[in-house]
Amino acid sequence: xxxxxDYTGLKPAWCPGCGNFGILRALNKxxxxxxxxxxxxxxxxxxxxxxxxxxxxxxxxxxxxxGRPIPPAIGxxxxxxxxxxxxxxxxxxxxxxxxxxxxxxxxxxHDITYLVHDNQVYGLTKGQASPTSDVGYVTKTTPEGAASPxxxxxxxIIGGASFxxxxxxxxxxxxxxxxxxxxxxxxxxxxxxxxxxVSFNHKNTFQWYGERAYKLEDEKGYDxxxxxxxxxxxxxxxxxxxxxxxxxxxxxxxxxxxxxxSKTPLVKQKIDSRRVERLLAEFA
Amino acid sequence: xxxxxxxxxxGEAGQGVQSVGFLLAKVFARGGYHIxxxxxxxxxxxxGHNFFRVRVSKDKVNAIADKVDVLIALDSDSIELHRAExxxxxxxxFDEGKAKRVKSEDGSLLSMPLEKLAxxxxxxxxxxxxxxxxxxLAGVKYDLNILNTVLVDWLGKGDAADKNIAAAKAGYDHFRxxxxxxxxxxxxxxxxxxxxxxxxxxxxxxxxxxxxxFMAAYPMTPASSIMEYMAAKSRxxxxxxxxxEDEIAAINMSIGAAYAGxxxxxxxxxxxxxxxxxxxxxxxxxxxxxxxxxxxxxxxAVGLPTRTEQGDLQxxxxxxxxxFPRVVLAPSTVEDAFWTAxxxxxxxDKYQLPVIILTDQHLASSYCTVDELxxxxxxxxxxxxxxxxxxxxxxxxxxxxxxxxxxxxISPRAFPGLSKALVVTDCDEHDEAGHLTEDAGERTxxxxxxxxxxxxxxxxxxxxxxxxxxxxxxxxxxxxxxxxAIREAVDILGKDDIRVNVLHLNELWPFPAEAVSDAITKAxxxxxxxxxxxxxxxxxxxxxxxxxxxxxxxxFDGRPLTPAYIVEAVxxxxx
Numbered sequence: 001x002x003x004x005x006d007y008t009g010l011k012p013a014w015c016p017g018c019g020n021f022g023i024l025r026a027l028n029k030x031x032x033x034x035x036x037x038x039x040x041x042x043x044x045x046x047x048x049x050x051x052x053x054x055x056x057x058x059x060x061x062x063x064x065x066x067g068r069p070i071p072p073a074i075g076x077x078x079x080x081x082x083x084x085x086x087x088x089x090x091x092x093x094x095x096x097x098x099x100x101x102x103x104x105x106x107x108x109x110h111d112i113t114y115l116v117h118d119n120q121v122y123g124l125t126k127g128q129a130s131p132t133s134d135v136g137y138v139t140k141t142t143p144e145g146a147a148s149p150x151x152x153x154x155x156x157i158i159g160g161a162s163f164x165x166x167x168x169x170x171x172x173x174x175x176x177x178x179x180x181x182x183x184x185x186x187x188x189x190x191x192x193x194x195x196x197x198v199s200f201n202h203k204n205t206f207q208w209y210g211e212r213a214y215k216l217e218d219e220k221g222y223d224x225x226x227x228x229x230x231x232x233x234x235x236x237x238x239x240x241x242x243x244x245x246x247x248x249x250x251x252x253x254x255x256x257x258x259x260x261x262s263k264t265p266l267v268k269q270k271i272d273s274r275r276v277e278r279l280l281a282e283f284a
Numbered sequence: 285x286x287x288x289x290x291x292x293x294x295g296e297a298g299q300g301v302q303s304v305g306f307l308l309a310k311v312f313a314r315g316g317y318h319i320x321x322x323x324x325x326x327x328x329x330x331x332g333h334n335f336f337r338v339r340v341s342k343d344k345v346n347a348i349a350d351k352v353d354v355l356i357a358l359d360s361d362s363i364e365l366h367r368a369e370x371x372x373x374x375x376x377x378f379d380e381g382k383a384k385r386v387k388s389e390d391g392s393l394l395s396m397p398l399e400k401l402a403x404x405x406x407x408x409x410x411x412x413x414x415x416x417x418x419x420x421l422a423g424v425k426y427d428l429n430i431l432n433t434v435l436v437d438w439l440g441k442g443d444a445a446d447k448n449i450a451a452a453k454a455g456y457d458h459f460r461x462x463x464x465x466x467x468x469x470x471x472x473x474x475x476x477x478x479x480x481x482x483x484x485x486x487x488x489x490x491x492x493x494x495x496x497x498f499m500a501a502y503p504m505t506p507a508s509s510i511m512e513y514m515a516a517k518s519r520x521x522x523x524x525x526x527x528x529e530d531e532i533a534a535i536n537m538s539i540g541a542a543y544a545g546x547x548x549x550x551x552x553x554x555x556x557x558x559x560x561x562x563x564x565x566x567x568x569x570x571x572x573x574x575x576x577x578x579x580x581x582x583x584x585a586v587g588l589p590t591r592t593e594q595g596d597l598q599x600x601x602x603x604x605x606x607x608f609p610r611v612v613l614a615p616s617t618v619e620d621a622f623w624t625a626x627x628x629x630x631x632x633d634k635y636q637l638p639v640i641i642l643t644d645q646h647l648a649s650s651y652c653t654v655d656e657l658x659x660x661x662x663x664x665x666x667x668x669x670x671x672x673x674x675x676x677x678x679x680x681x682x683x684x685x686x687x688x689x690x691x692x693x694i695s696p697r698a699f700p701g702l703s704k705a706l707v708v709t710d711c712d713e714h715d716e717a718g719h720l721t722e723d724a725g726e727r728t729x730x731x732x733x734x735x736x737x738x739x740x741x742x743x744x745x746x747x748x749x750x751x752x753x754x755x756x757x758x759x760x761x762x763x764x765x766x767x768x769a770i771r772e773a774v775d776i777l778g779k780d781d782i783r784v785n786v787l788h789l790n791e792l793w794p795f796p797a798e799a800v801s802d803a804i805t806k807a808x809x810x811x812x813x814x815x816x817x818x819x820x821x822x823x824x825x826x827x828x829x830x831x832x833x834x835x836x837x838x839x840f841d842g843r844p845l846t847p848a849y850i851v852e853a854v855x856x857x858x859x
Contacts, residue, residue: 010719037704038706039681039700039701039703039704039705039706040701042544042700042701044540047711052720054708055708055710055719055720058706059706060700060701060706060707060708061706061707061708061709061710061718062540062543062570062709063709063710063711063712063720064536064540064566064711065536065562065563065566065711068532068536068562068563068566070533071500071528071532071533071534071535071536071537071539071540072536072537072539072540072543073540074526074537074540075498075500075526075536075537075538075539075540075541075542075543075544075548076540076541076543076544076700077540077544078498078524078526078537078541079497079498079540079541079542079544079545079546079548080544080545080699080700080701080702082701083544083700083701100529100530100532100533101529101532101533103529104528104529104533258518258524259518259519259522260497260518260519260521260522260523260524261524266497266498266522266523266524266541266546267497267544267545267546267699267702268702269497269522271494271495271547271664273493273494273495273659273662273664274659274660275521276489276492276493276659276662277659279489279492279517280479280489280657280659283479283480283481283485284477284478284479284480
């Protein structure tokens with residue numbers, strides 16, 4: 001059985017105190033608690049500080065291009081359904097450069113888990129506004145203030161994702177449990193993670209999020225299966241920020257609908273060129 | 285008696301031009317003839333002017349001819365636009381209602397009540413195209429039973445086939461009862477079951493035979509029919525075709541599937557390939573095998589969406605930034621397209637790099653009879669795979685390194701989840717283990733390792749095809765789909781005592797510099813023949829061999845090169 005030491009990767013090159021450390025710890029804990037071995041996992045990341053995470057744990061790693069962790073994650077999942085596929089992005093990666101992939105992965109409901117480290121700022125390129133920066137947020141590229149942010153939680157719910165959650169990097173136990181739920185869920189799971197950037201975002205700090213985040217699990221009568229209620233929670237931002245499972249539904253999974261995947265994973269199927277004979281006959 | 289006979293079917297989009305053309309091709313193929321058929325269509329769903337040409341020959345042909353022996357005109361534009369192309373002894377059939385502008389009592393323009401016959405005998409005006417087909421077959425006294433069999437094979441037994449058979453008979457009988465017997469007769473001479481394939485079908489079949497298990501693509505003319513074919517066969521052959529949200533997703537999905545261990549490809553055209561360029565570099569640095577089909581059409585940008593060009597050669601040779609190995613193949617015929625696909629997957633797997641297949645609209649949608657595809661000749665070479673087939677003898681999964689520096693440059697692949705080996709790769713420069721690094725030494729070692737693969741790769745490349753008299757003073761140099769047209773031009777010129785030969789390239793990168801250099805130095809003059817505006821192959825030849833060619837015979841109006849065009853151009857240069 002895997003232990004935390006099996007998930008010890010390279011030494012992180014993140015800034016001291018970065019919110020990413022909590023996410024790394026939570027992911028490793030989730031995998032250990034689910035009794036998953038590193039070789040059973042495929043971590044597909046993009047570019048940005050979040051994109052480096054797979055190198056700091058252990059597993060199969062495909063560190064992809066900026067904005068593009070989702071498409072190779074989908075390709076790999078279809079090639080080998082037995083892999084546990086987790087895509088990892090930051091807010092720029094997921095909602096800016098990769099916005100189209102995010103929308104369509106949600107719509108098709110691919111069986112992958114998507115962790116988005118959302119710090120509302122670009123870290124790797126040093127402090128420019130991101131798609132989730134709060135309105136009016138001033139940076140070098142937005143001297144007159146950022147425009148209205150995207151709402152990833154609402155987009156995912158409307159877009160057709162079957163599991164949509166949010167957690168906070170400082171709430172390791174909460175985040176661990178949410179990641180476990182996301183991995184266990186069949187279909188597209190978005191987990192947007194409030195991740196303070198200690199170097200470039202001096203507004204949305206640990207304290208700022210800590211004062212606002214409240215757990216949906218503690219809300220009496222909140223039902224993540226109620227899409228309307230979920231959308232209402234999705235629109236909540238500012239003084240109070242809900243964390244937890246916002247939406248969860250049992251929806252058709254893309255990979256389940258592919259006849260070719262119904263038995264053996266594609267990667268384990270033998271190639272038999274002679275079978276093409278019958279296709280040739282169709283052209284005669 | 286030799287037969288080299290050409291049908292043209294013209295009409296608006298939606299009138300069934302393609303169906304009649306395909307049926308004609310099929311009917312003559314069944315009678316023993318070789319076929320080459322091409323399609324000229326506009327980027328619209330209804331209306332406009334489209335035509336389909338079917339060349340029927342006793343000998344194998346790989347190009348279209350410029351003359352028309354029988355014109356089936358489904359609209360009046362088709363008569364006006366093409367009547368001048370009708371050869372002596374040829375004829376046109378068209379509906380009497382469409383003939384308002386036909387004033388002369390030209391004996392070759394045969395006006396008939398096609399629509400009325402369709403309504404009376406087959407119950408619908410929609411059958412007009414089949415009535416016309418029957419009439420055309422009557423004009424050459426071909427055996428109508430062959431058409432009936434083809435219709436049943438195509439549509440299955442039932443109402444649709446019955447109506448079409450009735451429509452064809454109506455046209456046939458009308459022609460025979462009304463017209464004099466002074467047109468040429470074409471008789472079926474053998475019962476053959478040669479395949480009739482277009483370039484995209486051949487590529488798709490090659491991909492399936494090679495064991496392609498995953499394709500992701502975004503529809504774009506002229507590559508869409510590859511997606512459609514693969515999707516149609518996905519259940520039967522346990523493969524997956526994903527209609528992605530865009531070309532960026534398409535190539536990245538294919539790369540993900542290939543990384544996970546299956547053979548994967550994508551297909552697109554110029555602008556779509558522009559979007560895929562980013563992914564091409566991802567495949568290169570992560571050393572992931574990927575086959576990319578580029579169905580070329582005239583650019584830049586949307587250009588002429590439904591037409592043909594060979595304008596992407598320099599683009600695919602240089603697409604993406606940085607130095608990395610790649611392969612560029614360009615099938616010369618429909619049959620060659622099948623084998624090119626097979627080879628593309630083998631090279632991609634063995635050398636772990638992107639392989640680009642350059643086809644074009646002309647080859648993609650042209651039908652050709654193909655004698656046999658011997659599937660026992662299909663080899664599946666997956667290259668070095670850890671741990672089964674690992675030259676480095678590194679069997680300990682804990683020590684597996686995806687990008688191990690080896691003498692050949694090839695690092696054995698492992699597939700995630702199939703063993704305890706962790707498969708780590710990165711689009712950043714990485715160390716042998718696949719983790720990102722900025723170390724100068726590691727960087728240099730990885731770049732050199734990747735480029736080193738070119739050495740064994742070069743030995744895999746086939747020699748250019750040669751045709752025509754050895755020692756001819758003039759050598760024509762072509763590439764890709766123009767092979768048939770250039771070859772036929774060489775024959776025609778030979779009959780006029782103009783001795784030229786051809787050197788044709790269907791494998792362009794790594795470049796066969798020695799063979800090309802040899803041909804150019806042996807000839808007194810050499811000409812590239814290309815469907816582009818600047819002579820992209822000529823530039824490549826100059827760069828790789830140092831030799832300039834004497835001249836460039838080019839065509840870039842979006843229409844395919846024909847033997848007659850080449851003959852005329854060569855005569856101007858050397859005649």
